[in-house]
Amino acid sequence: xxxxxxxxxxxxxxxxxxxxxxxxxxxxxxxxxxxxxxxxxxxxxxxxxxxxxxxxxxxxxxxxxxxxxxxxxxxxxxxxxxxxxxxxxxxxxxxxxxxxxxxxxxxxxxxxxxxxxxxxxxxxxxxxxxxxxxxxxxxxxxxxxxxxxxxxxxxxxxxxxxxxxxxxxxxxxxxxxxxxxxxxxxxxxxxxxxxxxxxxxxxxxxxxxxxxxxxxxxxxxxxxxxxxxxx
Ligand code: 5RP
Numbered sequence: 001x002x003x004x005x006x007x008x009x010x011x012x013x014x015x016x017x018x019x020x021x022x023x024x025x026x027x028x029x030x031x032x033x034x035x036x037x038x039x040x041x042x043x044x045x046x047x048x049x050x051x052x053x054x055x056x057x058x059x060x061x062x063x064x065x066x067x068x069x070x071x072x073x074x075x076x077x078x079x080x081x082x083x084x085x086x087x088x089x090x091x092x093x094x095x096x097x098x099x100x101x102x103x104x105x106x107x108x109x110x111x112x113x114x115x116x117x118x119x120x121x122x123x124x125x126x127x128x129x130x131x132x133x134x135x136x137x138x139x140x141x142x143x144x145x146x147x148x149x150x151x152x153x154x155x156x157x158x159x160x161x162x163x164x165x166x167x168x169x170x171x172x173x174x175x176x177x178x179x180x181x182x183x184x185x186x187x188x189x190x191x192x193x194x195x196x197x198x199x200x201x202x203x204x205x206x207x208x209x210x211x212x213x214x215x216x217x218x219x220x221x222x223x224x225x226x227x228x229x230x231x
Contacts, residue, residue: 006120006221011035013219014082014118020048023075025108026062027083028055028101031118035082040065052078054108055101056176072111081112085119086131086209088218092117093192097134097209100165100175106207109214117215121222129158129189134165134209135182135199136175145204149182152202156195158186179206 001009011034018024018039026036036058043049043066050070053059062069072078083105087095094117096102109115117123137145146162153159165173165181172180189195189210196210 001221001223003120003122006223007031007118008034009221010118010120010219011038013221014116015039015042017080017082017116018042018047018049022049022079023070023077024049024051025078025081025083025112025115026051026053026058026067027081028058028105029084029099031084031120032058032082033061035118036061036065036067040067043067050075052108052111054083054104055099058101072107076111078108078112079114081109081115082118083109083115085117085123085211085215087125087128088117088119088123088215088220089125089128092215092218093128094211094215095128095131095133095209096211097136097181098131100134100173100181102134102209103136103175103177103179103207106211106214109211114216115214117218119218119220121220124220127188127190128192128210129186132163132183132185133189135184136177136179136206136208137182137204138206139180141204142180145202146182148202149184149199149205152198153184153186153195156189156191156198158189158195160184160186177206
């Protein structure tokens with residue numbers, strides 16, 4: 001199966017978890033986009049749900065798919081969030097933010113009773129950190145924040161290069177919240193909890209892409225199963 005087919009298999013399995021009346025968090029990225037598309041088809045068949053999108057892109061896609069939208073102001077507790085991930089380990093710890101939506105994704109996941117990750121099986125890792133870890137920062141004081149992030153990584157036992165994310169036009173990538181993203185390249189993160197605490201304590205850091213204790217299940221599609229399994 002192609003990567004696209006595996007993502008579709010995972011997304012289709014996740015749609016089966018959705019029940020009438022549910023309040024949903026709608027993730028961001030190519031796999032979450034397939035979920036939104038498939039959910040839209042169910043809505044057109046009569047399923048009644050409301051969704052909170054985790055990005056402007058997902059907002060547009062969900063609207064186009066005919067999914068009723070709400071906000072966390074109107075609906076502060078959600079039943080289920082379905083989102084993609086860049087890496088997932090055996091303890092359902094995640095790296096997210098490859099698409100730059102980590103801040104809203106984390107807020108929405110934290111407001112959800114359940115968060116199910118959908119991904120192709122290549123996202124499963126023994127140790128987090130091969131995928132660059134996004135750190136969302138405010139533009140003010142960028143140089144100082146970047147230095148502090150580097151020090152936090154080194155103290156957590158995973159030093160690595162830090163790059164400022166740029167967009168296709170070569171200019172600095174701006175998140176939906178108007179922030180910048182520093183991508184850290186530690187290679188492996190031996191203690192994700194320690195690193196998460198250190199990054200969260202830094203002035204200038206808005207959020208980081210370590211999602212710890214938020215994911216409650218994962219649907220990882222792999223060739224061998226010719227489908228998708230919930231773990
Ligand atoms: C966006 C994300 C995405 O969920 C993550 O990058 C996975 O994306 P894809 O499904 O395209 O592989 O965290 O901020």
